[in-house]
Amino acid sequence: MKNKIFYGLALVLITLTISSFTLPKADKVEIKTKIYCDHCGACESCKPHIVTSMENVPGVKGVELNVKQELLTVWYNAKKTNPDVLREAVRKAGFEADGVAPFSDAYDKLDECCKKQ
Numbered sequence: 001m002k003n004k005i006f007y008g009l010a011l012v013l014i015t016l017t018i019s020s021f022t023l024p025k026a027d028k029v030e031i032k033t034k035i036y037c038d039h040c041g042a043c044e045s046c047k048p049h050i051v052t053s054m055e056n057v058p059g060v061k062g063v064e065l066n067v068k069q070e071l072l073t074v075w076y077n078a079k080k081t082n083p084d085v086l087r088e089a090v091r092k093a094g095f096e097a098d099g100v101a102p103f104s105d106a107y108d109k110l111d112e113c114c115k116k117q
Contacts, residue, residue: 026061026075029083034096035070037113046114053093057081 037046047065050072054063059080064073074086090097094106094114101107107115 027078028073028075029086031072031074031083031087031090031097032099033065033070033072033090034116035067035114036116037111046110049110049114050090050093050095054086054089057086057089060086 033050035046047067051063051065054060054072054074057076059077060074061077062075065071066073072090076082076086087097087100091100091102092106094102094108094110096102
């Protein structure tokens, strides 16, 4: 009987210890953008630029850009960043974020194929 109690307590302790090491779930935000490049993803401009810019934001865990849907999905640590900061980072990369125009100096630096024609 004592062995069953001991093993039961040991199992509970191990479970609690393992669960304390589990990484917190990342929050997710979807940001609508505009991709004007007709070959985005095939060149080394639009897609890599916006993805790399987002990956450099502290707290960003992952980035996915769906070019056809013009949708940027960002997984992030809410203790380090928030959706407003992420939208601003998109604009600083030279792209529209949820209907808000990019910063003009960043937009001007984009390759011509990435700009609205």
